[in-house]
Amino acid sequence: MGESRSSLRRGFRVIAVLAAFSLVAAACGSSSSSSSSGGSSTSGSVANTASAPGITPTSILLGSHQPLTGPAAPGYSEIGPAIEAFFQYVNAHGGIYGRSVTFKYLDDGYNPANTVQVVRKLVLQDNVYAILGGLGTPTHTAVVDFLNQNKVPDIFVASGCNCWNEPKVHPYTYGWQPDYIIEGKVLGAYIKDHFAGMKVGVLYQNDDFGGGGLIGIKQMLPASQIVSAQPYDPTTLTNGLGTQVAALQAAGAQVVVLFTIPAATALALLSMAVLGYHPTTVSSSVSSDPTTLAGLVSNFSKGKVGASALNGLYTLNYLPMSSATSDPWMQLFLKIHSQYDSKEPVDGNMVYGMSMAYYFTLAMRAAGQNPTRQDLINAINSQGATWTGPGLAPLGYSATQHLGFMGSEVVQLNASGGATAVSPVYVTNVQGPVTTHASVEGPVPSWLQ
Amino acid sequence: MEESMVEAKPEPKQLPAAKQPQGLRRLFGQPLVRNIIVGVVALVLFYLLIGHLSQYRIYQLSQVGPYLIALVGLSVLTGQNGQISLGHGALMAIGAWTLTLMQLHTKSPLWLMLIASALVTMVFGALLGLVAARLRGPYLAGATLALALGLPDITTRYQSVFGGYQGLEVNQPNAPSFLGATATPTEWLAIIEMICVVVVMILFANLLRSRVGRKFRAVRDDEIATQVSGISVPRTQVLAFALSAAAAGLGGGLFALVSGNVSPGGYTVVLSISLLAAMVIGGSGTLAGAVWGSLIMVYVPGWATTLSQKLSLNQSVSANLALAIYGFLLVAIIMVAPVGVQGIVRLVIFKMRNLRKEPG
Missing domain, CATH: 3.40.50.2300 (Response regulator)
Structure with missing residues (x-):
């Protein structure tokens, strides 16, 4: 009796709920449209353009997932701020082709389930140009296929898994530290x-x-x-x-x-x-x-x-020790630290983050004034092996090998928290023999002084 | 019967006396037919909607589906049958690994893997139900909590099978050609999910209107009276647990597809508790409440992150902000609106209709 009426009404109610559901989604969707304003050109004969996702004439947006909380946070939570500080210093020194770099790092708590979410947010919503220094083997494994499917440069994964060195399977992914x-x-x-x-x-x-x-x-x-x-x-x-x-x-x-x-x-x-x-x-x-x-x-x-x-x-x-205050790179890093990163301690994580940001800056400069995502990949493949900086061992980048530093020296820690080198630099790759070399640490370039 | 006993409102005032609905109207009056029509309309609306959304919004939306389906199961178990479960996150994990392992070791089609996720989890749910039927209140909560705590560790214990802490990769299905060349896996997944949501909602809506649904509620409301009426209380409880688990398993399988990865970190006890909180906040025992609950589960953490970034909160605070908001909502909802968001919605609709009916 009243049944058909009330069930009719209930039908409308379900529709109302679904409609509301759609509205919420649509409202959220409308706020996400990205805009890039063209125009302002920098000095030089060619104007800067918005040549790729995340790149505007005046800015470069990079993303990363970092363990700011969770089991891996002690120590590693300092790496994101160190990378950001280095870019702030680069920005204050003219940026990269006049563009200032924004480094957006999100917390994944060293939990692969979270990594999946934050990286999708960075790529799909924030439209980052590249992911830089995504930290952790279990975490980054969960997103490496997604990044390569979407052809997003996945530069210098902060993990020594040999699995980043698979250019045939993951052409957009590069290791950095010795695997x-x-x-x-x-x-x-x-x-x-x-x-x-x-x-x-x-x-x-x-x-x-x-x-x-x-x-x-x-x-x-x-x-x-x-x-x-x-x-x-x-x-x-x-x-x-x-x-x-x-x-x-x-x-x-x-x-x-x-x-x-x-x-x-x-x-x-x-x-x-x-x-x-x-x-x-x-x-x-x-x-x-x-x-x-x-x-x-x-x-x-x-x-x-x-x-x-x-x-x-x-x-x-494989990088200067943070206690080596006479090292020119450490002097630069300490200067950057005092200006932009003073909330975090001076330690190996700071050196790690700033060094990584330096090599990325080299890659970005090599990719050209108006780079596409592919230009960055090509630059690392063709020139990466020649780059020098704070690293003690040579880099192994080529079109067929996405390996970072190919070795390191052995140091011994002492009771006061310092360390002394006890060996030359051992250099090898995954299959080859181990040989010893002198350090290849290079000078600080003039554009950083 | 109403789909929920909680809704009991006095209002059958003006009935068109003894006038049977006819023709199309009568057909539309059939619950199953009506639900199917609503479902198809919802599907079409959803398809049109995702055409206007960015990839990220579609991805976010496609996270709603798995939670929604799991919440429907939990809501029926708790709101309709009166059993509590703190282990639905673990049941989702069973569905997720079922799908992943099938994808890894067999060449099954997608629909088969999804059905298997539901069925395998249903078996586990029935076993859990056998235990649950002997337990009441806090003991039942404790037993299911043990499942939520223990199950993720099995994946790290038997690493070679389940992938350990790192978990296993899940390949996302490519969009079929009839969706057009530009359709992405994300869009296709969102559509698959919406189909699953519609099917599950129709099945459960009809189930609750049937004899089985009435048995569920009878057990919830008075076990002794139910037993006296010749209905087996334990059998009904096991059935409720099994069906609820099947929904959680299907949700888990879909969640694995959306994430592209299964790892124990995604199915911790926090997930189980979030599901329970979302169910209560949305409106326990109602299917529409599951919709609200799942929207809250997906969107609140995102807003919490944005909020904590704007306020530049300490990391350890912002990592827990979403959970704190859940807790606050839970307390507020229980005090103000015991039937959750859906209760408020019903109240508003009811008031508005009465206002309109007031003469003058």
């Missing part, structure tokens, strides 16, 4: 040269980062020398690493190689102290920064242990 297989090989070569015959144990993160390092180590050392390899998951770090460290101790490892993020390195060193276990420790460059490590050790031990826990730790270094 983890290379790091494993360099550490293996150093152990072979200096700790021959000693029992080696490995503590590694259970993903492409730790797994890559393990591959490199195994390439350099006989299987019998590696007595134990213990994995851990970054999500379970709250449980500590006591089990894994005890297993390494039980296996009698005299040298322990750490393929661990800084928080895990600090936990492992503390577990060793608790267990009275004192092996020679060797770490990948991921945990090479004494400032970050000392802070974490002090934090986890509630102030009982400080930088002394790091004493004697061997690690890798």
Whole structure:
């Protein structure tokens, strides 16, 4: 009876809800149309144009995903601000072809599910020209296909996974730091040269980062020398690493190689102290920064242990040490830091971020005055291997290899938080032999002074 | 029957006495026919709408679908059957990995993978329902919470199968040629989702109007009276859990497609709790409430980020702002409008109609 009437009404109600739903979406949609105003030309014979998405005559928009919160935030949260500070300095010195660079980095909490969302926002909504320094192996893996499908330059991924060096599959993606297989090989070569015959144990993160390092180590050392390899998951770090460290101790490892993020390195060193276990420790460059490590050790031990826990730790270094105040690059970075980045500490993460921004600036300058996205790719492929700057090892870029620094030097940390180089620069690639070289660090160019 | 018992408004004043509706009107009066017509109209409107949206807006919109479908399931379970679940995020994860693993290891067509996501999760849901039927209130919440906490860890424990912390890649289907050469995978996914949403909404709307729906509500309202009437309370509860899980599984499968990736970080206990909060805020037990809830789940975090950027809030504050807003909305809604956003909408419509009917 009343049924048909009330059901009719209900039908309208459902329509009303759906209509409202559409309205909300449409209202949101209308605010997103991007506009670029042409016109203002800079000095020079050719005018600047809006030659690609994210590029206007006066600006370049870059995006990135960074762990500003979450398990990887300690230390790494400083990289985004350092990159931004370097670009602010470049902007104050005339920009790139007169364009000022805006670097927009969003927090993904080191969670791949978030990375997917923030990168889509940067590419589809903000229309960035390129993604620069997207941080993390598990996180960036979740977006690398999306970026390449959309032909967005995915420059200098802040992760040493060998998986960024696949130009046939991912032509728009470039690694930057030495990949983890290379790091494993360099550490293996150093152990072979200096700790021959000693029992080696490995503590590694259970993903492409730790797994890559393990591959490199195994390439350099006989299987019998590696007595134990213990994995851990970054999500379970709250449980500590006591089990894994005890297993390494039980296996009698005299040298322990750490393929661990800084928080895990600090936990492992503390577990060793608790267990009275004192092996020679060797770490990948991921945990090479004494400032970050000392802070974490002090934090986890509630102030009982400080930088002394790091004493004697061997690690890798492919950029100037942040304590090397006589280095011309460090002098530049310190100047930029005091002007634009003074809220963040001076440490290896700052050097990392500013160095990366410098190499990107080189790439952008090489791409030409009015670059398309493809011009940037072509510039890195054809000229990238010749670029020098703060890096100690040569870059491996070509059309068939998207590899960044091809090696590093070994340094040893001391109790005061400083570090001394204990080897020349080891250079290699994924398959080739390991050779030693002098540093290729170049001078600071005049346009940055 | 009304689609919700919560709605009980006195107003059948002027009925056209003993006059049967005829012809087309009568056909449109059939719930199933009417729902299908509404669904098709909604689909067409949606197709026209996405033609005007940017890729990002379509992507954002296509995140609504999976949540909407999962919320329909949760809303029926809680609002119609009176069972609580803090584990629907984990059920979504089961659907998501089902689809991903099928895509990785078989060459199944998309529709089969989506149905499998729903069915596999339904089996898990039935098992969970067997446990749930023995538990009440906080014990049931605890048991389902355990699922939400434990399940993501299985993916890191058996890394070689489930991909670990990094998760697995999911390939997005390419748009079919009949949508035109310029149609992107994002648009195609949005359309697939809208089809799924319409189908699920029609199925559940009819289910709730049927005998099964009445059984659900009977169990919710008085278990003893239901038992006395010869209806098996546990069996009804298991059925409700299984159907609810099927919806969550389908939502999870779609979510994997939209994200292009499945990883445990996307299906934490936070997701389960957000679903529950969104269900209550939207309007528990109503299908339209699920629409509001899913819109809130997608758009509130985005607005929260924009807001915290404008106010340049501390990172640790802004990372949690969305959850804080949920919490605030939840408290406010429970105090002001226990039937959620949909309750408010109904009230407004009701008031406006009465105003119009007032003479003079």
